[in-house]
Amino acid sequence: MTKTIFAKQLFLAVFLLTATSFNHLAIASSKLAEQISQDYSYLENLYQHLHRNPEISFQEKETAQRIAQELSKQGFDVTTGFGGHGVVGVLKNGSGPTIMIRTDLDALPIQEQTGLEYASVKSMKNRDGKDTFTMHACGHDIHMTVFTGVARRLVANKNQWSGTLLMIGQPAEERSGGAKAMLAEGLFTRFPRPDYNLAIHVSANLEAGTVGAVKGFAMANVDSVDIVVKGQGGHGAYPQNTKDPIVLSAQIIQSLQTIVSRETSPLEPAVVTVGSIHGGSQHNIISNEVKMQLTLRSYSDKVRKNTIAAIRRMTANLAKAAGLPDNLLPVVTVLDESTPAAYNNPVLTKKVIALFKQTFGDDKMIELTPEMVGEDFGRYGQVEPKIPSLMFRLGTVDSKTFKQFQQGKLRLPTLHSADFAPAPKPTIQTGVEAMTKAALMLFNQKK
Template sequence: MTAVPPLDALLAAPLASPLAPLLAGLDERMPGLVALYEDLHAHPELSFQEVRTAGIVAARLREQGWEVTEGVGRTGVVGVLVNGPGPVVLLRADMDALPVREETGLPYASTATGTDPEGNEVPVMHACGHDVHVTCLLGATGQLAAHRDTWHGTVVAVFQPAEEVGGAPAMIEDGFLDRFPRAEVCLGQHVAPAPVGFFGTRPGPLMAASDSLRVTLFGRGGHGSSPETAVDPVVMAAAVVMRLQTVVSREIGASQTAVVTVGSLHAGTKENIIPDTAELRINIRSTTPTVRDRILAAVERIVRAEAAASGAPEEPEIIPFNAFPVTVNEPGATAVVHASLAEVLGGGRVFTLPQVITGSEDFGVFGTALGVPSVFWHFGGADPALYADVDPDSLLEDGLPATVPANHSPHFAPVPGPTIPLGVTALLAAAAPWLRNEAPGVR
């Protein structure tokens, strides 16, 4: 494994020059891009509710000279820029935020609220960095439009809604394949809590599959003082939660990767009333079809067995939702992207990740639907000061320290100044081999 250079060396190393003509003027654009990022961060929107964000994206693309289509997959935006004959490259960013109350203390922190699919008012935060993704892609589209003499072909810029709940399939179902130029490669990125200057990807499986289940357990309500007259679904739910913890530890091999999480448990309205039902929302991460099937079967078995053991008057209801496949990077295209990122950003910044990430993505849906290679990578957005006491060589093997806020944390806050220009540069560097007809197999 290549050792990770010291963080100060990563940040001080100059960028290589192959993309210099395409990057010209990016420094001058940076104040506007940072202001855009702060605005997006302060005004997050839940999945399929990204109306304001989509409007900003569409307006910016039109100002840059792109052909723009709005309302794709409900709230998605697609920009197309044709620049002579050549390959078609898809670049993607996601736009939605999460029902999280922000606790970063930033001057542009979100105080927004929204209405979730169940009709509840919830706090909203860009806790996964999708505001960074939108900003970086708009920065890249601006550079492509301003420097058309440096490349040729067609770029399809996809601003996807609802990544957190599967917005990519919604765009495909809305006729994406027939409405826009068919890409020959799909490229995307995700900001991570790694230090600024870190870029990581890998050929083959990159991110885990995700399956979500909504489980309703049925009891028989009654007075809290007389539990013998009722069937308590709260106790039933507690037994299910505890038993599910054994699925990965006792039914999945130590060399295999899987996660089972109960992220939501709701039951009852008052402390002295035994309710009729309890609802659990369960999330499963897996990296192979065999492991996935085994976990899903184990979860269903446990839920039904615990209900039977509790004397439930009805069978549990188990409803799947929000399923994402494994994100797979095509090896040949990944080698091209890795080499281009290393050439432009510096070899000391770009790494091959040693294992599959247990987070999930629906980005791969585009490449699968189109039948073309796709490549996804992660790039650091964390303040290097958070890593002051961390051995850089341990990052790839040991993961992030517990003191660094991760994606979906109320404290997650990428540092925009260095993160955004590196993210813009990475998108352009990844696309460059195709837009210059230098990638293998490009016509």
């Protein structure tokens, strides 16, 4: 590490650890909430447009163009087509720290069933070339709208901060490729290197108007695994003359569950989920192969490696036990879509939590526990030297529905559900205020 980098890191460590009071500028002007309220009609129109026009991973062309336009209108120096359909906006406003704020752009291959007036009816070609309906079932439309609102507020209040604002529109979060691609293309060498990274993610089980955060590890390692189970097909009336890959697949699925229950310490988080299985074409035909898709979740590298090794061992040995030759053993492929565990810098997170409690009240700032979902935002903080990063959660459930949920009268749709429908106004306004104040605090910390 060079003396310059070491000195910068030492400064940042002292900068974070130094106790600071949140002065007037650090928490924004008393007019910020009023400004956000006045801007809401603009943001609502943007949100409904984004919700109606979702685009799945690696195909976010029109979405990226719209986000680029929003940044350009605010005076950012904008680069498009970066790391795929990525967007990078840079706004320099004097000397000071560089703050990165990131949003994701992509949607999911889900047919929306919310019944909203602005529901998506859009379809696209998926990774297999098949037509699929698309939906913002993970809240990325909220993320982009908040992102835009924050850019508008920080530009409108440029006299309250000094430094460089780096706004990132990232593609392909749902397939864990966007952050990796943007970093590989030189995000932190071609553009100002951040001193802090910030992002939000909606929550499907927090009340709108609340925010949440986890100190330390917040989201898990994620791996996508494909398994092709081979066999020797034939007529369903003569199973003795075949090697049935469907029966073998059933044995494999049952055995995989023991990786977590019998090969992983109960103190170590791990998940093995078979999300998709396809095989066969007709009632009376035993097929030649079955295809399965798995998602793996973990926090430690040891558990991740052990899980993958156990999958390879189990599939191969069960196939051998079924009498299949070596050339027909299952093929296990770990896709290049891995997501590392996301880590919230504890010192940064503690300071932001204190800010949010001061801003929204203790009852509106919820300290959360780690989850097994994945988010490739964590990659940005892992570059060397590491960058203090925080992704905080944003509540989306309207008050009436949330009360019924607390009373046990209904279940809430989860993220990635066809029924997921945030309450836009309180969610967006809270998100814009929270992120704007977090950025202002970091821009204005006392040295």
